[in-house]
Amino acid sequence: MRYMEDYDLYKEAGKIAGEARRKGIAYVKEGRSYLEVAEYIEDYILQRAELAFPVNISVNSTAAHYTPSKHDEKVFKRGDVVKIDVGAHVDGYIGDTAATVEVGTSLYADLIETAKMALHEAIRVVKAGVKIEEISRAIEEKIIEQGFVPVKNLQGHSLERYNLHAGISIPNYYRKMGRRLKEGEVIAIEPFVTNGDGIVVDEGIGNIYRLSSNSPMVREIKKRFHGLPFAERWLYDIYGEKTPLKIAFLMKRRLIAPYFKLVEVKGGIVSQAEHTLYVKQDGCEILTP
Ligand code: MN
Ligand code: MN
Numbered sequence: 001m002r003y004m005e006d007y008d009l010y011k012e013a014g015k016i017a018g019e020a021r022r023k024g025i026a027y028v029k030e031g032r033s034y035l036e037v038a039e040y041i042e043d044y045i046l047q048r049a050e051l052a053f054p055v056n057i058s059v060n061s062t063a064a065h066y067t068p069s070k071h072d073e074k075v076f077k078r079g080d081v082v083k084i085d086v087g088a089h090v091d092g093y094i095g096d097t098a099a100t101v102e103v104g105t106s107l108y109a110d111l112i113e114t115a116k117m118a119l120h121e122a123i124r125v126v127k128a129g130v131k132i133e134e135i136s137r138a139i140e141e142k143i144i145e146q147g148f149v150p151v152k153n154l155q156g157h158s159l160e161r162y163n164l165h166a167g168i169s170i171p172n173y174y175r176k177m178g179r180r181l182k183e184g185e186v187i188a189i190e191p192f193v194t195n196g197d198g199i200v201v202d203e204g205i206g207n208i209y210r211l212s213s214n215s216p217m218v219r220e221i222k223k224r225f226h227g228l229p230f231a232e233r234w235l236y237d238i239y240g241e242k243t244p245l246k247i248a249f250l251m252k253r254r255l256i257a258p259y260f261k262l263v264e265v266k267g268g269i270v271s272q273a274e275h276t277l278y279v280k281q282d283g284c285e286i287l288t289p
Helices: 006-027 034-046 109-125 132-145 216-225 233-252
Strands: 050-059 062-064 081-090 093-102 155-159 169-171 186-189 192-194 200-211 256-264 270-272 275-280 283-286
Touching (some): 006 034, 006 081, 006 275, 034 050, 034 081, 050 093, 050 200, 062 200, 062 270, 093 109, 109 275, 132 169, 169 186, 200 216, 216 233, 233 256
Antiparallel strands (some): 062 256, 081 093, 093 275, 155 169, 200 256, 275 283
């Protein structure tokens, strides 16, 4: 029997995701490996909830869709601009949140602060009845005012149970969308800010995959990850050291598909800030504080 409402489960997932984000950001330091940080955050979430997607660790001009592989040896270097994007779910109700930290320096403090400011300007606008484009406008205006550029081909999104990107897109620049927010909707707003051109392009493997078939051959993956994105690392529990071969096979058969690492086209540095929000009649609630 279900005693909790959707709202309470979103609250619970959001609280865990927010705490995991904060702990992860604090754990990033010079010389520590991406893998240590990813596993530290994922362990924190797994003790309290489930993973809605692999921890994304995106550094410098990489904007999104990178998680360390099982045998990843990359370590954080002084001056790196690091985006940590985490997702936790409780019974399919997802909290999605991200923040940016610079390792040991503060050359990009303005760029990092601008993503946070744009997110908070957007949050001030959110309430039932507001057009999506008003959120986009608030984000873009703040970023331009601060002398930077929004990343145009990454966007916020609505969330539904077991569905991370559930239909509504929230661009980071003004563009007529028409659609208005409704009370009770759950959305993630995620400004990406750069000193480059504001476009990201695919660049190689990000070690994150999604199911692209319902075939019995991927039944175990479906069962474990509920159709949500999963990491190459996570498949070692199923396939052991044969995992790379297995992935190649499953991709060839089009049973799974990769997410590609997304990199700023001119090599611009990218910052990101993200919260999941619950839309109310007169405003909104930040679910991932
Ligand atoms: Mn996210
Ligand atoms: Mn998101």
